[in-house]
Amino acid sequence: MNAKMPFSRRLSVAPMMDWTDRHCRAFHRVLTRRALLYTEMAVDKAIIHGDTDRLIGFSAREHPVAIQLGGSDPHELAAAAKTAEAFGYCEINLNVGCPSDRVQSGRFGACLMQEPRLVADCVAAMGEAVTIPVTVKCRIGVEDQEPEEALFTLVDTVAARGVTSFAVHARKAWLKGLSPKENRSVPPLDYDLVRRLKAERPELEIILNGGLADLDHALAEAEALDGAMIGRAAYHTPWILARVDSQIFSEADPVATRSQALEAYRPYIAAHLDAGGRLHDVTRHMLGLYAGEPGARQWRRILSEKAPRRGAGLDVLDEAQAAVSPRDEAA
Structure with a gap:
């Protein structure tokens, strides 16, 4: 745009x-x-x-x-x-x-x-x-x-x-x-x-x-x-x-689930890491993504503890996502 x-x-x-x-x-x-x-x-x-x-x-x-x-x-x-x-x-x-x-x-x-x-x-x-x-x-x-x-x-x-x-x-x-x-x-x-x-x-x-x-x-x-x-x-x-987008602008929402959101954001994270950035620079803004959902505490704990470590990569995000309940709804 x-x-x-x-x-x-x-x-x-x-x-x-x-x-x-x-x-x-x-x-x-x-x-x-x-x-x-x-x-x-x-x-x-x-x-x-x-x-x-x-x-x-x-x-x-x-x-x-x-x-x-x-x-x-x-x-x-x-x-x-x-x-x-x-x-x-x-x-x-x-x-x-x-x-x-x-x-x-x-x-x-x-x-x-x-x-x-x-x-x-x-x-x-x-x-x-x-x-x-x-x-x-x-x-x-x-x-x-x-x-x-x-x-x-x-x-x-x-x-x-x-x-x-x-x-x-x-x-x-x-x-x-x-x-x-x-x-x-x-x-x-x-x-x-x-x-x-x-x-x-x-x-x-x-x-x-x-x-x-x-x-x-x-x-x-x-x-x-x-x-x-x-x-x-x-x-x-x-x-x-x-x-x-749907509720205010009567347009289709870009993602329907949190998993879709992470998949859409993943290339941005990878590019940031490839440019020498730290994983924590990005994931600190994602801690509340699963707020109120099963596994939210584990999601936050893994990202909070492991993302700031030197050399942390996308495997940390994978581990955090695996800790969240597979039930992934758009609510």
Whole structure:
């Protein structure tokens, strides 16, 4: 699929630091042709001054795939966005939602919820530098902000500079006093506020993110919205993505069983090993494939213990698959 072709945000897999790398995306693409995939956040300065291919390179087989950028300098973000477009990404997304310490130290991520005009300047600069869509992923507020005021102010200020699509994590971010892990469950989610944003700003594309446990949950909560973005659930229980194409896009799913998914992914793993890569680079993203199935614990144990070993090869994957019950269903 060419990056310039139309794509849909009706169902996407959220950008997740240290998780949604190129190997993860290649695996998810085996399960769904249509879900929009995102990179982990890439910092603008790193793209400009670092090993760009290592940082944001990807395979055409991953399309449709969007890149998420982190930063707060309009000129540097514009330069990074231009580079990303040249690599073939279909969308540039600005991170205005991550609460981690390393993001805060760089004056980007969730702390930008407090600077909507700066966010607007950033997206305007990126929009002038590229021809592909520029979008924003944000929270409903940070710290002691009133969520409705903070969210509507950010969205209105940014929309005035040309952004029409927002993925909203429906939880406030606490920049101090809570770890990023704790902030994934505290404070409570407010899906109704996101739905109200869509109702009052119908001209904007509003995507729901945060706490969506599976595909059915995502579809139910986002029924009045333009789409859903699933994060940890897609990573820890990736088989939920195998129903996306049929359930959301009315198209045939690419695989019917987990065994078929492994067979389809096997050439990618072999190529990675032939290029000198480690088995664990790839299999760490597959640990949840058999979640809830007989033998799932053995599958995880074998891959967790043996894949990181020096020289580990496809025989480890064969051993793990043999430990899973032969009952292989599409459920």
